[in-house]
Amino acid sequence: MASKYENSSVDRVPAGGGSIRMTIASNVAQGNGGTSLPCKRVWLIADKKEVRVTIGTACTATTGIPLGYIDGSSYAGEYLMLEIADVSSLYFYCGSDGRNIDCLYRE
Numbered sequence: 001m002a003s004k005y006e007n008s009s010v011d012r013v014p015a016g017g018g019s020i021r022m023t024i025a026s027n028v029a030q031g032n033g034g035t036s037l038p039c040k041r042v043w044l045i046a047d048k049k050e051v052r053v054t055i056g057t058a059c060t061a062t063t064g065i066p067l068g069y070i071d072g073s074s075y076a077g078e079y080l081m082l083e084i085a086d087v088s089s090l091y092f093y094c095g096s097d098g099r100n101i102d103c104l105y106r107e
Helices: none
Strands: 017-023 028-030 041-046 051-056 070-071 074-076 080-082 092-093 102-106
Touching: 041 070
Parallel strands: none
Antiparallel strands: 017 102, 028 092, 041 080, 041 102, 051 092, 070 074
């Protein structure tokens, strides 16, 4: 599904945005639970290590890239910034259930 933000400039000051927390259940998850959430850019970080992300296709233990994570008060890695048209185009994988991903998005 095309987003109203697809192929739009990301160098303008956004009108808004927000943040959501997504949870991985049964080792996999789709961004925003599969519900469309149009955006221009996202920043992602997991609450534990071993979370991987892909865009547009299901993520597995051997595809995508690992996310940075926060473990207690320590950070490992960086926030991942992606320019995408919809949060629901993200797919996550983790070997353990119940991992959280925090997402800040800009409209």
